[in-house]
C-alpha cells in the first residue's frame with residue numbers, strides 16, 4: 219500500500235443478531251440451509267460496509283461466515299471426529315471439551331475460498347484473510363492418532379498451505395495466521411512452531427502475516443493476564459526467530475497491555491500491525507489514545523512498516539462498541555499520519 223499507516227483489524231467483528239446470538243463466542247447460527255448461506259453473505263456485506271464507513275483501509279470478511287476462528291476450519295477437515303470429545307487444557311489456561319484426531323488429517327475441499335471470492339467481488343480495497351496457525355490448531359484438539367504435537371502441526375501446515383494458495387488465487391492480498399499459542403509454548407515455537415508456519419506460507423506471492431495476541435476479552439484470558447505480572451515479555455521468546463523467518467508482517471497486542479513497546483525492536487525489518495485498540499474493554503478509545511500508542515510504536519518500527527490495527531478480534535463485543543473502536547482507530551491513525 220502506498221498510503222502511510224494503513225488501518226486494519228485483527229480479524230473477527232460482531233455478527234448481526236439475526237445471524238447469531240451477539241456478544242458470545244461459538245454462538246450458534248439462527249438460520250439454516252439456504253437462508254444461512256444467504257444470511258452469512260449479507261452479514262459479510264454489512265461488516266464490509268461498516269469497515270469502509272469507518273475508514274478502514276485493509277478490509278476483511280469480519281469472520282462473518284465462521285463460528286470460531288479455529289474450530290470452523292477444523293470442522294471442514296477429514297480425520298477429526300467432533301462427536302468423540304476429550305477434555306484438554308487450552309493454551310495451558312483453561313479446560314475445554316475438544317474434538318479428537320482419529321485418523322490422517324486432510325482437506326477434502328476448500329474451506330473459505332468461496333467466501334473470499336465473494337468478498338473480493340464486493341470491494342477494490344486490499345483484503346486480508348485470517349486462518350488459524352498450525353500450533354493454535356493442534357492446541358484445540360485431542361490427538362489419539364499421531365500422538366505427536368509436532369507431527370500434527372506439520373500435517374496442518376500442509377493443509378493450510380493448500381487453502382492459502384487458493385485464497386491467494388481468489389484475490390486475497392494478505393493471508394494472516396492466528397497464533398496466540400506462540401505466546402505460551404516458547405520451546406515448541408522455537409523448535410518447530412515458526413518452521414511449520416513457514417511451511418504454511420510456502421510458495422505464496424501475496425503478503426503473509428502472523429497474529430500473536432493475549433486472546434479475546436473472555437474471562438479465562440482476563441484471569442490469565444492477571445498472573446503475567448507488570449511486564450509481559452512473552453513476545454521476546456518468539457521474536458528473534460520470527461525476525462529471521464519468511465513471514466512478512468507481525469500483528470501484535472499493544473494498547474492497554476503490559477507489553478514493553480521496545481520488544482518490537484526485535485522484529486525490526488518486518489511490517490508490524492500494532493494493536494492500538496483494546497478488545498477486552500467496552501470503553502471506546504479516543505483518537506488521541508490511539509495516536510499515542512502509534513507514536514510509541516514509531517520509535518521501534520519505520521513509518522512505512524507500521525500498520526495500525528486492533529489487539530485481537532472483536533467478535534465478543536457489541537456492534538455499537540466495535541463500530542466506535544473502528545472509527546477511533548481510523549481517526550487516531552489520521553492524526554499520526556498528519557504528523558509524518
Ligand SMILES: [Zn+2]
Pocket residue numbers: 228398429430431432433434529530531
Ligand atoms: Zn487475537
